[in-house]
Amino acid sequence: xxxxxxxxxxxxxxxxxxxxxxxxxxxxxxxxxxxxxxxxxxxxxxxxxxxxxxxxxxxxxxxxxxxxxxxxxxxxxxxxxxxxxxxxxxxxxxxxxxxxxxxxxxxxxxxxxxxxxxxxxxxxxxxxxxxxxxxxxxxxxxxxxxxxxxxxxxxxxxxxxxxxxxxxxxxxxxxxxxxxxxxxxxxxxxxxxxxxxxxxxxxxxxxxxxxxxxxxxxxxxxxxxxxxxxxxxxxxxxxxxxxxxxxxxxxxxxxxxxxxxxxxxxxxxxxxxxxxxxxxxxxxxxxxxxxxxxxxxxxxxxxxxxxxxxxxxxxxxxxxxxxxxxxxxxxxxxxxxxxxxxxxxxxxxxxxxxxxxxxxxxxxxxxxxxxxxxxxxxxxxxxxxxxxxxxxxxxxxxxxxxxxxxxxxxxxxxxxxxxxxxxxxxxxxxxxxxxxxxxxxxxxxxxxxxxxxxxxxxxxxxxxxxxxxxxxxxxxxxxxxxxxxxxxxxxxxxxxxxxxxxxxxxxxxxxxxx
Amino acid sequence: xxxxxxxxxxxxxxxxxxxxxxxxxxxxxxxxxxxxxxxxxxxxxxxxxxxxxxxxxxxxxxxxxxxxxxxxxxxxxxxxxxxxxxxxxxxxxxxxxxxxxxxx
Numbered sequence: 083x084x085x086x087x088x089x090x091x092x093x094x095x096x097x098x099x100x101x102x103x104x105x106x107x108x109x110x111x112x113x114x115x116x117x118x119x120x121x122x123x124x125x126x127x128x129x130x131x132x133x134x135x136x137x138x139x140x141x142x143x144x145x146x147x148x149x150x151x152x153x154x155x156x157x158x159x160x161x162x163x164x165x166x167x168x169x170x171x172x173x174x175x176x177x178x179x180x181x182x183x184x185x186x187x188x189x190x191x192x193x194x195x196x197x198x199x200x201x202x203x204x205x206x207x208x209x210x211x212x213x214x215x216x217x218x219x220x221x222x223x224x225x226x227x228x229x230x231x232x233x234x235x236x237x238x239x240x241x242x243x244x245x246x247x248x249x250x251x252x253x254x255x256x257x258x259x260x261x262x263x264x265x266x267x268x269x270x271x272x273x274x275x276x277x278x279x280x281x282x283x284x285x286x287x288x289x290x291x292x293x294x295x296x297x298x299x300x301x302x303x304x305x306x307x308x309x310x311x312x313x314x315x316x317x318x319x320x321x322x323x324x325x326x327x328x329x330x331x332x333x334x335x336x337x338x339x340x341x342x343x344x345x346x347x348x349x350x351x352x353x354x355x356x357x358x359x360x361x362x363x364x365x366x367x368x369x370x371x372x373x374x375x376x377x378x379x380x381x382x383x384x385x386x387x388x389x390x391x392x393x394x395x396x397x398x399x400x401x402x403x404x405x406x407x408x409x410x411x412x413x414x415x416x417x418x419x420x421x422x423x424x425x426x427x428x429x430x431x432x433x434x435x436x437x438x439x440x441x442x443x444x445x446x447x448x449x450x451x452x453x454x455x456x457x458x459x460x461x462x463x464x465x466x467x468x469x470x471x472x473x474x475x476x477x478x479x480x481x482x483x484x485x486x487x488x489x490x491x492x493x494x495x496x497x498x499x500x501x502x503x504x505x506x507x508x509x510x511x512x513x514x515x516x517x518x519x520x521x522x523x524x525x526x527x528x529x530x531x532x533x534x535x536x537x538x539x540x541x542x543x544x545x546x547x548x549x550x551x552x553x554x555x556x557x558x559x560x561x562x563x564x565x566x567x568x569x570x571x572x573x574x575x576x577x578x579x580x581x582x583x584x585x586x587x588x589x590x591x592x593x594x595x596x
Numbered sequence: 597x598x599x600x601x602x603x604x605x606x607x608x609x610x611x612x613x614x615x616x617x618x619x620x621x622x623x624x625x626x627x628x629x630x631x632x633x634x635x636x637x638x639x640x641x642x643x644x645x646x647x648x649x650x651x652x653x654x655x656x657x658x659x660x661x662x663x664x665x666x667x668x669x670x671x672x673x674x675x676x677x678x679x680x681x682x683x684x685x686x687x688x689x690x691x692x693x694x695x696x697x698x699x700x
Binding site for chain 1: 601612614616625664692693
């Protein structure tokens with residue numbers, strides 16, 4: 083055969099593989115409102131940047147009639163490409179080929195591209211859309227999953243790992259996204275659960291639909307397994323593209339710098355805070371008032387919304403924001419928000435992203451359900467994460483910072499590099515009402531008008547302690563700053579801390595309260 | 597805007613704030629299990645019943661066998677006493693939380 087004939091033959095073989103499970107399967111996929119695997123990759127990556135590998139990998143299974151089955155690419159598409167010029171490694175399971183089920187060679191393709199990403203130091207993006215383990219391949223499917231999870235763990239903190247759930251992701255398969263850094267879900271398309279509705283019905287007799295059990299809304303609002311919610315696959319890809327611009331390629335680099343931009347003029351910081359200290363406001367307005375172009379990329383928006391996390395830029399550099407949200411549950415810390423904060427702090431620490439903490443919380447959420455759920459264990463995670471982090475840590479206390487909440491939100495004592503407070507800050511061991519009731523208990527009880535005395539004592543305590551000056555007198559905060567100068571102080575602090583190097587005692591690793 | 601805000605009492609003070617969906621679903625008073633009431637912890641099939649009404653039992657005595665999740669689960673007594681009522685027989689299919697046996 084001549085060269086030309088050989089090349090022609092190759093193109094024909096390639097075309098067969100590219101058609102996936104065939105026209106009928108592709109039609110079914112589209113009728114369910116889902117895109118095909120290769121379509122998803124081309125839509126997510128920069129146009130023309132995708133190079134596919136391992137197209138001709140075939141399964142080796144000889145049981146249950148599998149030897150007669152041709153599965154193009156063994157049901158997964160892997161390769162490399164770029165997003166906004168950032169190189170990434172990517173894999174997308176192909177639901178049109180054997181339901182995207184995971185067999186041994188399918189898993190081998192995935193682990194190969196993951197090893198690639200680790201060696202080359204680029205992020206790995208996994209698009210999950212699979213019926214689960216390929217039952218015909220038996221334990222070999224399980225082996226495949228195990229190898230993937232192991233690599234997810236080894237890659238954790240080395241390269242950013244992103245999971246996109248664009249179909250079912252059930253049973254053991256769901257542990258890969260759980261180990262990755264960011265999980266994206268799409269309404270009505272994503273389904274994540276360990277045991278599905280059929281098994282739950284058989285074993286427990288409880289009826290529940292797939293959407294109610296593990297649909298996108300549930301994962302984003304209740305279980306906290308997914309970080310980003312979108313209404314369509316296109317919207318999801320836009321979110322991923324935005325995320326990638328904020329994070330570095332790997333843990334040896336810092337995120338890309340962008341041209342600095344001032345915040346938008348409509349975010350006037352002094353107009354955002356209400357007159358009364360008990361009235362709520364949206365902390366995201368404060369974040370936007372100090373960020374470049376007022377651009378704040380929120381993560382985990384729908385889960386534990388009493389704490390806000392996300393990325394923004396200050397003078398062109400990515401920063402990680404952790405902030406109490408007085409708008410929701412008065413900004414308290416609780417089981418879920420502690421988990422949310424702790425994991426994000428560790429991601430920023432692993433990937434050289436400075437942390438900026440905005441503090442305005444009355445304390446921890448009271449309640450028997452919180453105590454029984456282990457708010458003690460979970461709350462400890464925030465203390466651990468902040469203490470362990472060696473990236474520049476800047477804290478701004480806006481209003482309330484009482485008791486344990488003051489300590490937990492990156493206080494000087496947990497190693498914050500800069501702690502600033504607004505004149506409206508209230509740094510005290512307890513809220514004035516609670517404190518007055520305890521300290522002046524005898525006086526209140528023995529007085530002729532307890533209610534009047536109590537009010538007077540609360541005012542006394544408020545005037546003396548509900549301010550930043552006592553903490554300032556002890557050197558626990560570095561400066562009291564007028565709100566309108568917040569951004570300037572942040573810019574200066576970040577620039578001074580930009581070469582920070584901090585050591586930790588030599589150890590294999592700590593033992594966080596998992 | 598103000599009617600969205602509810603009251604939340606934290607550390608002696610009342611705050612006006614929004615509440616989350618999950619907060620609304622929380623259990624305010626946890627159920628304390630009475631060791632004298634033996635409930636099925638999972639739906640399943642009664643494979644064996646070892647005691648009769650009126651019989652004395654000690655802590656740790658075998659009461660019944662509940663087959664579920666591919667296992668024959670031994671249900672033991674958590675307390676000593678006399679069997680007051682046996683609600684099941686061999687072959688009965690039970691649901692989660694069904695009262696199987698009562699001790700006094």
